[in-house]
Amino acid sequence: MIQPYADPTAATIRIAPSILSADAARLGEQVAEAERAGADRIHVDVMDGHFVPNLTFGPGIVKWLRPVTRLPLEVHLMVERPDDVLDAFSEAGADTLIVHVERSIHLNRTVQRIKGLGKRAGVAINPATPAVMIEEILPDLDLVLAMTVNPGFGGQSFLRGTLPKIRKLRSMIDAIGSPIDLEVDGGIDPETTPEVVAAGARVLVAGTSIYGSREGVAAAIRSLEQAAAVASR
Numbered sequence: 001m002i003q004p005y006a007d008p009t010a011a012t013i014r015i016a017p018s019i020l021s022a023d024a025a026r027l028g029e030q031v032a033e034a035e036r037a038g039a040d041r042i043h044v045d046v047m048d049g050h051f052v053p054n055l056t057f058g059p060g061i062v063k064w065l066r067p068v069t070r071l072p073l074e075v076h077l078m079v080e081r082p083d084d085v086l087d088a089f090s091e092a093g094a095d096t097l098i099v100h101v102e103r104s105i106h107l108n109r110t111v112q113r114i115k116g117l118g119k120r121a122g123v124a125i126n127p128a129t130p131a132v133m134i135e136e137i138l139p140d141l142d143l144v145l146a147m148t149v150n151p152g153f154g155g156q157s158f159l160r161g162t163l164p165k166i167r168k169l170r171s172m173i174d175a176i177g178s179p180i181d182l183e184v185d186g187g188i189d190p191e192t193t194p195e196v197v198a199a200g201a202r203v204l205v206a207g208t209s210i211y212g213s214r215e216g217v218a219a220a221i222r223s224l225e226q227a228a229a230v231a232s233r
């Protein structure tokens with residue numbers, strides 16, 4: 001059985017390891033390590049070489065991962081035409097489908113389609129896109145993904161200029177009062193974690209700081225949790 005998502009209204013910080021930085025030759029093992037270490041979900045970055053200048057995973061990887069872990073799989077669609085791939089990733093076993101506001105012209109329709117597929121709906125927002133772009137759709141969402149780097153690659157530096165927007169998204173979500181995850185993605189490590197948590201993020205996507213850590217996956221997840229705990233005090 002797939003583990004349910006934790007209560008998004010809880011103060012606990014949840015970790016979403018991004019497999020973009022995992023060792024692809026040992027992917028199952030790397031996901032299992034993250035699960036044992038208490039990760040909340042697995043983040044799958046899908047890039048099509050058009051919306052972003054990089055190519056990564058297709059639905060096949062989600063299908064392969066589904067029986068390997070009990071953790072929910074969230075799929076971040078950095079693609080030019082997200083509507084065209086929703087069915088395939090849904091059938092493959094994604095639990096959450098995240099589309100970019102910058103690429104979803106009929107965002108309301110797309111979000112309703114995701115929900116119609118029985119999946120959690122998320123919207124990602126690039127660093128240069130204002131929070132107001134998702135104001136109307138916010139009540140319909142399960143998750144907002146604030147990009148803290150320009151999407152396309154792992155290992156980039158955190159953009160500190162995104163912090164005011166994270167604070168703004170936090171207050172927009174709190175004003176609605178519904179359980180919407182506020183997730184951040186890009187350059188998240190023990191140094192940047194206290195800043196994003198203080199700004200209101202509750203789910204941390206991390207690739208390099210987990211899968212690139214010399215201490216190993218479990219120690220890296222612990223370091224992020226400890227850094228988050230400092231900020232939550």
Ligand SMILES: O=C(CO)[C@@H](O)[C@H](O)COP(=O)(O)O
Nearest residue numbers: 151152154155186187207208
């Ligand atoms: O969506 C993306 C990059 O576009 C991310 O999910 C990265 O995978 C995060 O990687 P790190 O910045 O943690 O290395």
